[in-house]
Amino acid sequence: MIKAEWFYWLVGALFMVLAVQMAADRTNPKRYGTAAFWGLLGAGFVYSSWVVDKSAPAEPLGAAVLVMICLAAFGFTGRGKARTTTTEERRASARKHGSKLFLPALTIPAVALVCAVLVPKLSFGGGPLLQKGSETILGLGIGAIVALVLAMVMLREKSVAAPLHAGRSMLESMGWAMLLPQLLATLGTIFAVSGVGKQVGILTEAVLPHDSVITAVVVYCVGMFLFTVIMGNGFAAFPVMTAAVGWPVLIEQAHGNAPAVLAIGMLCGFCGTLVTPMAANFNVVPAALLELKDQYGPIKAQLPTAVVLLGCNIVIMSAFAF
Amino acid sequence: MIVLLGVLVVIIGFATRRNPLLVVGVAGIATGFLGGLSPQKVLAAFGDGFASSRAVTIFVITLPVIGLLERHxxxxxxxxxxxxxxxxxxxxxxxxxxxxxxxxxxxxxxxxxxxxxxxxxxxxxxxxxxxxxxxxxxxxxxxxxxxxxxxxxxxxxxxxxxxxxxxxxxxxxxxxxxxxxxxxxxxxxxxxxxxxxxxxxxxxxxxxxxxxxxxxxxxxxxxxxxxxxxxxxxx
Known part of the structure; x- marks a missing residue:
């Protein structure tokens, strides 16, 4: 059986190999700091396997994360000059290869699709071929490897250094944004164990009017939205808002339809995810990947949609759930 | 009520456009201490959080092939x-x-x-x-x-x-x-x-x-x- 952890080791190894390249890159004025950041990230990926199954302490990993934060936040990381092709060379190559170039890029989703849909039905030596529940993640990894081999054969690229180099300059241009989503997930956990959720619940109950269903719907929906903006995802907001308003007021007092109230409540949280930099993997990482000058560009594009949809949710819940 | 200060750190940090890693790191440490966690528990929370959220970072595995294709x-x-x-x-x-x-x-x-x-x-x-x-x-x-x-x-x-x-x-x-x-x-x-x-x-x-x-x-x-x-x- 292919395990998800093996794939995390591969990602960790990739980070570490790139870190070695970075340390040797004389065009990067801060090469040692940069190499330390990505090297620690890679080592953390591997070490995490034992943290997850509780056979190693989490504290050293936590300390490494704090070191990474300091390296990135206090300007010890930088980027080298990318040795890459010029626009003219790219245009010439595009003319030469034509739409064949899409083939490897489309291989990634195609393999992911096969792994998610077909492979779970196969068995290998009495067990599933891919670890259960991780099929799509593993599919992405297998797809990336197949695509890489295909691209190298197709483009007659003999050296593995070329794709590594290309990947490295993309990583260097993203910089600290890479670590942010994982760090925010951590913050969510810390908020939860420190009782931030409970406090917000108490606050919400204090401002909650007990007379009209419509106001309670608005409090639940807007509360989910705002709480998600603060926490970065609806998963942390949902139990708190549902315990404070959703269940006791909307479902028990007002006899709302439970699936409707809860499903739409969660979707109000998703509207919040569209507008918060705390949801870095959806909003900040794409901005870095697309090399936008304004890191809030995607959020600005999503804000009107999010607000209108929040309104839609309030209307749908008021109209159909009671 | 005092644990909500961590939330305030996040809001002010993002609004004044400080480095987001620093904002989140400081907010995490502050909230942990205000919530009564020991320094060791705070470190462990950072470690556990990192380990259990690795799935959001795995898209990097596609970057080498995408980068290679972009060069061509x-x-x-x-x-x-x-x-x-x-x-x-x-x-x-x-x-x-x-x-x-x-x-x-x-x-x-x-x-x-x-x-x-x-x-x-x-x-x-x-x-x-x-x-x-x-x-x-x-x-x-x-x-x-x-x-x-x-x-x-x-x-x-x-x-x-x-x-x-x-x-x-x-x-x-x-x-x-x-x-x-x-x-x-x-x-x-x-x-x-x-x-x-x-x-x-x-x-x-x-x-x-x-x-x-x-x-x-x-x-x-x-x-x-x-x-x-x-x-x-x-x-």
Missing amino acids: GLQEQARNLISRFSKLTTGRFLTLYLVLRQGFAALGLRDLFGPAQTVRPLAAPMAEGAAERRYGTLPDKTREKIRSFTASADNVGLFFGEDVFLAVGSILLITGFANSTYHTHLEPLQLALWAIPTALCALAVHGGRLLRMDRTLERELLGARVELATEEAAK
Whole structure:
């Protein structure tokens, strides 16, 4: 059986190999700091396997994360000059290869699709071929490897250094944004164990009017939205808002339809995810990947949609759930 | 009440545009201490959080192949391809992308598309290419706007598509929480059905905004060109 952890080791190894390249890159004025950041990230990926199954302490990993934060936040990381092709060379190559170039890029989703849909039905030596529940993640990894081999054969690229180099300059241009989503997930956990959720619940109950269903719907929906903006995802907001308003007021007092109230409540949280930099993997990482000058560009594009949809949710819940 | 100070740190930090890593790190440490965790527990929380959230970072595995293809002209070819379909404007292309993204997410295939796999190498250059065919070289501001909207189509499609699928994390979270806390019995199917009205609204609202982008682009870019031409004429 292919395990998800093996794939995390591969990602960790990739980070570490790139870190070695970075340390040797004389065009990067801060090469040692940069190499330390990505090297620690890679080592953390591997070490995490034992943290997850509780056979190693989490504290050293936590300390490494704090070191990474300091390296990135206090300007010890930088980027080298990318040795890459010029626009003219790219245009010439595009003319030469034509739409064949899409083939490897489309291989990634195609393999992911096969792994998610077909492979779970196969068995290998009495067990599933891919670890259960991780099929799509593993599919992405297998797809990336197949695509890489295909691209190298197709483009007659003999050296593995070329794709590594290309990947490295993309990583260097993203910089600290890479670590942010994982760090925010951590913050969510810390908020939860420190009782931030409970406090917000108490606050919400204090401002909650007990007379009209419509106001309670608005409090639940807007509360989910705002709480998600603060926490970065609806998963942390949902139990708190549902315990404070959703269940006791909307479902028990007002006899709302439970699936409707809860499903739409969660979707109000998703509207919040569209507008918060705390949801870095959806909003900040794409901005870095697309090399936008304004890191809030995607959020600005999503804000009107999010607000209108929040309104839609309030209307749908008021109209159909009671 | 005092643990909410951590939330305040986050809001102020992001509003004043400090380095987000530093903001989140400080907020985490502060909240942990205010919430009565020992320094050792805070460190362990950072470690556990990192280890259990690695899945959000694995898209890097696609970067080497995407980078290699880009060096050989993938983005240029995406632009070439789109310019053969003269009816496919930027807005229409992005709406099509939104529909596909939402449709596949509703079938449970959320990792098929994504910022690293499809937005950067394919969708964004195609959306730009469609605009370039009409208006020539784009100003940086327009380029940023088109890219931001491509990212937005990806997110909106994903968020409001995936909840229509039964086995997605958020649906299972709802049933898990409600069934264990309130001793009720909710089925994932009931919840997924109630996600459909909002999914349709999302498609209409965001699709409408994407289609309207064509008009905005025309106004901005043709307007700018007229201005430029009158300036030239005045000389």
